[in-house]
Amino acid sequence: MKKESEMWRDNVRGIFYIALKDIKTYYFKPPAVSWGIVFPITWILAFYLRNPGSFEELVPGLIAMTILFSTTAAEAVVINFELRLGSLERLLLAPVSLSAVLFGKVLGGVVFGFAMTLVVTIGSTIVLGLHPDFVYLILIIIPSLLVFSSLGALLCVLVKEVFEAQTLLNLPRFLMIFLSGVVYPVSKMPVALRYLSYTLPLTYTVEGLRFSFSGGSGKMILSYTLILIGFLLLFILPAVKLLSKKFE
């Protein structure tokens, strides 16, 4: 029992310091900030200028894009670059499990993503005078941050090189921008695309955020939270397995 509690303590400490190191070293740097916040804002503005209407309607999409891009902004560097240099292996020499190392990497992305999302959410809420339900927002934003950071980790451990990881990450990113209701509502999509959109986690983030701003039902928000937790498990468990295979 004592050994187990010690192991938990070691792993929690490892997760915390690995995330802290990554945040300091990689995340709050111009390339990550540019991917995490400048890129989503520019995209949304581009869509708005192409088809000016109610900007308020684009806010959930903007927040969702910020979550998606900020959590995955530096993961290729954090995972593939460190794997290549051997510094990720160095972490495994410390009394920390492989799962804890990967959770540390995921947490780094989550914390950075949370900071970027907070800026965008509070900024757009104040500027546009919106009144979202903050409990609903938290119930959607937190699991979404974990989902997309885990998705990034999974895609990164699938490949070897940093550039391969960056390319692979772009595939779901752009697919989700167009199919998850970020700029075009899912309800107006053709039926086949609508079905496809519900296999994508970002759809639940966008829909959940829309409910948070427009006052949807709590049951609906909770069901989206649970679906997002399902996606989290779907991404993180194989990521741990694949990473452990890399060290064999």
Place this chain on the structure above:
Amino acid sequence: MNTDRIIQVSDLTKRYDEILAVDHISFDVNKGEVFGFLGPNGAGKTTTIRMLTGLSKPTDGKASIWGLDINSEIVQIKKHIGVVPEISNLYDELSAFDNLLFMAQLYGIPKSVRKKKAEELLKTFRLYERKDSLFRTFSRGMKRALTVAAALIHNPAVLFLDEPTVGLDVVAARSLRNLISNLRQQGITIFLTTHYLEEADLLCDRAAILVKGRILTIDNPQVLKAKTDKKSLEEAFMKITGLEPEVLAIEKGK
């Protein structure tokens, strides 16, 4: 558990598909000794270290460090061991001091001690003047020294050194060898793999000779030389491994 035997290995095996990298090896390492693990490239030295330090799971066999099983108690084991891998793999983007501090954090060294311990090690390894320089700006010798320092941050009882002097110039290699001797005097058990047999002769209390994943013999370097009637450990190694005729043929060809 025999308290003199810090590392106990029995029938340890590692197979990668068709390749048998480590083939049922057994040996013990005694407390406070420098144990050499010698062999040509591909002999299975690094694979053995990777299994003993938890980076790779054995296919078969058993091993324990401090009586703790490497399969089920590896996290506990990691608290007692320090590892210097073949490649100096600290963080390029962190300074020498921050690298040591980060390692201290991972090992759970109390906040009040971390800074002092990191500074002490930087002084011991004569890197204090460069404590704020990024790891990537260091020479190969300095990187090696800092990697050894990082492995010592938590005062391990056992230190694994995988080819510690590879790629170092004469001065840096000599300085590292002196350091290994000092660590041994402090009572740290050292598991050393090296290609340099002169180095092994100088440092090791006992050495295992490994070829194609199998241990051919284990003994004190002096005894190995006497048994083979050779003056140097290198010659004894050639004879034991059966590489002597190959070398002679190459020399005749010249």
